[in-house]
Structures are given as C-alpha cells and as structure tokens.
Amino acid sequence: MVEWDIRKLQILRTLRERGTVTATAEALRMTPSAVSQQLTNLAKQVGVPLLEAHGRRVRLTDAARLVLRHTEPVFEQLERADAELTAYRHGDVGEVRVGAFSTAVPALVVPAVRALRRTAPGVAVRVREAEAGEAYELLAAGEVDLALSLAAQAPTVGDGRFTRVELLADPLDVALPKGHALATAAGLRLADLAGEDWIFGGSGPWSDITRGACEAAGFSPRQGHSAAGWTAILAMVEAGMGVALVPRMAAVARDGGVAQDGGVMREGGEMRGGVVMRELGEQRPVRHVVAAVRRGGEDAPAVGRVLRALRETASQTHEGRPVP
Structure with a gap:
C-alpha cells in the first residue's frame, strides 16, 4: 500500500489550481525547486508519472487527476476533524479570518461583526479585503477561513474543495x-x-x-x-x-x-x-453574493457563527432579495 503524504498531495492539489510550479511555490511559500522535488518524490511513491511536459510548462497526467479525485474527500474529512477538535477545545471561541470584496466589507461584514460582539463575544473576526476572485485563492491556500465573493467569480457549485452559501441577490x-x-x-x-x-x-x-x-x-x-x-x-x-x-x-x-x-x-x-x-x-x-468555506470547515463552531451572522445581515439589509 502507498504511504500517502498529505503535504505532497496538497502541493499537487495547489499545482492543479495555480497552473505553474512557480505560482504553486508562491502560494505555499516554498521554492520552485522544493515543489518539483516533492512532486517527484510523490510520483515515486505512487509509482506512476504525475506530471508531463507541455511546452515550457507542466500539466497533470490522468493519473494525477485520479489521485486528486480520491484525495478530495480526505481533505474534507481533515477539515471536519480540525473543526471538531476546535469545538472540543474551545466551543464558540476562536478567530475566523474573512476575505471579502470591497463593498461587502461595510455592507455585510461590519454589521455581522457588530452582531457577533453581542451574541458570540468569544468569536473574533479578522478581515482581509480582497478582489472577488482572489478571495477564493486565499481560501484554497488556507490564508482565510471564509470568503465572500460574487457568484460570477466563485468556483462552481460542483467544486469539491468548497461549501458555498448563497447570501444575497x-x-x-x-x-x-x-x-x-x-x-x-x-x-x-x-x-x-x-x-x-x-x-x-x-x-x-x-x-x-x-x-x-x-x-x-x-x-x-x-x-x-x-x-x-x-x-x-x-x-x-x-x-x-x-x-x-x-x-x-x-x-x-x-x-x-x-x-x-x-x-x-x-x-x-x-x-x-x-x-x-x-x-x-x-x-x-442583480448580482449574487456568496460565501464559501473549505468543505468540512463549516462544522467549526466559530466559522458557523460567522456564517449565520452574515446570512442574518444579508436577510435584513439593502432591501435586496435575501436567499431563503
């Protein structure tokens, strides 16, 4: 049986998302040579080629896509395990990092934070303004726990990495x-x-x-x-x-x-x-505003609290059409 290395799988997954070794290295704060070495070692472990040359770049082989298809549920379960451990240790206490596009910060995030100060004072929210598409890159890289974006810039509903929550039309x-x-x-x-x-x-x-x-x-x-x-x-x-x-x-x-x-x-x-x-x-x-977390991460009590606060804010604000 192959001895799977989660870190190497994460590197392969990030390469699929970012497209190049250089971009993968930047996202994971590694050197390009370290990324290449880790992926070479993973290919040796699984016994099949994972990358193939494509001009001056590389692309994933069918075997690499097969590996990632089977590891997505593993990443989801690890997120759930982390959420349950967090709940076991802290309950409704913790820090939630939110990436949000500019107009969502004053309109949705700030009112939600104000509400959380009353209803869940143990939950701290740290906000990072980001372009709609960038918020998902930050989420995939683990740099934020929750992303607010426009549906047009969000990954598809079928993207196995994320759980999406419709907030507002x-x-x-x-x-x-x-x-x-x-x-x-x-x-x-x-x-x-x-x-x-x-x-x-x-x-x-x-x-x-x-x-x-x-x-x-x-x-x-x-x-x-x-x-x-x-x-x-x-x-x-x-x-x-x-x-x-x-x-x-x-x-x-x-x-x-x-x-x-x-x-x-x-x-x-x-x-x-x-x-x-x-x-x-x-x-x-209308434009559709959505929130997303890494799949399984919605089980973390603090993240769940923030999601609920955002939904409540969206349902009460702007005379828009909140999503039921």
Whole structure:
C-alpha cells in the first residue's frame, strides 16, 4: 500500500489550481525547486508519472487527476476533524479570518461583526479585503477561513474543495445626474438608457456585470469613461459625464436608510451631491453574493457563527432579495 503524504498531495492539489510550479511555490511559500522535488518524490511513491511536459510548462497526467479525485474527500474529512477538535477545545471561541470584496466589507461584514460582539463575544473576526476572485485563492491556500465573493467569480457549485452559501441577490440601481431627462421618469427601464454614455471599469467583474445586464436588456452599453472605484464613478455621474449601474450594497449603508459611499449620500431616491439613484422595477438586474468555506470547515463552531451572522445581515439589509 502507498504511504500517502498529505503535504505532497496538497502541493499537487495547489499545482492543479495555480497552473505553474512557480505560482504553486508562491502560494505555499516554498521554492520552485522544493515543489518539483516533492512532486517527484510523490510520483515515486505512487509509482506512476504525475506530471508531463507541455511546452515550457507542466500539466497533470490522468493519473494525477485520479489521485486528486480520491484525495478530495480526505481533505474534507481533515477539515471536519480540525473543526471538531476546535469545538472540543474551545466551543464558540476562536478567530475566523474573512476575505471579502470591497463593498461587502461595510455592507455585510461590519454589521455581522457588530452582531457577533453581542451574541458570540468569544468569536473574533479578522478581515482581509480582497478582489472577488482572489478571495477564493486565499481560501484554497488556507490564508482565510471564509470568503465572500460574487457568484460570477466563485468556483462552481460542483467544486469539491468548497461549501458555498448563497447570501444575497443584490439589486443594481442606475445612477443618473440630477436634472437628467429620465431622473424622474415613471417606470424607468434599463433599455431606456441604451443611448447613454456608460461609466464602468475596462475589465474585471464589474465590467462583465454591467455589460451582461445591458445586453440582457437588449443593447450593448457605450462606454464613455472607465473607472473602478465608486467615488470616481459617482463623481463623473454627478458631473453629467454618463450614467452607471451601482449595486445597492455599494450605495446603501445600514444607518437608518441613509446611504453613503465615498462622501456621496442618498436619502430616498436622490443622492446628495447631484446624483439620483433609480430602481429599475421588477426586471432590475442583480448580482449574487456568496460565501464559501473549505468543505468540512463549516462544522467549526466559530466559522458557523460567522456564517449565520452574515446570512442574518444579508436577510435584513439593502432591501435586496435575501436567499431563503
């Protein structure tokens, strides 16, 4: 029988995720030569080649994929064992490291932390802001215990490494300059704005979300300006340079219905500073916010507490459509 080495299997698993020996070494804080040596030793242990040359890179063999298919349940069970040991030692006490994209931090994470201070004071949350896709890389590498991301950037539901929890369908409102001809129009539809200049990033998730929402409404948005930060986007909208889709999480804070983002505030439909936020009716586009943990990690009491606090926050916030 092969004597399996969990560390070597973890290196092989990370290589599958990162694609190169160099990226694997960076993720695991090893040298590339050490990664190559460990994988060579693992191939000798199992008695079959695990890597094959592919140009100037390497790729996993069918045997390597077979090995990983059988080891995924092992990693899950180890996560569960760690969770049970943590519960045995500490109960509802411990630190949970959360990786979250920028708008989720003030809108979901901070309210959840406030609630946990009342209901589970023994649970400490340490937050790390990360891009939506990066949060899952951190989770897979063990650098965070829980990741908040957008469903569009999350691994598929069938990814055996993670357990996903749907949190919120976050509505997208349209930001118009005050005085725009459609700022007070009844029954505003996204298609009504097909002829406008749009403001969104040149690439990345928000570009994809904006383009996808507009195309679903029957037109391709004409990009007038490119920006990634909401402060910059709303400043350009205020100046009459274009319109933008804005997720409600980015525009609405939990302070009595008054929203705040980068110094621009709204009360009701109009944002102070010359920006009007308009809902788009029942057919309004949404972005889906999800949380994930390494499979088996949800059994850890402290992680479970944080997940429940995030779900409760999501169900109470932003006038969005919480997932049941």
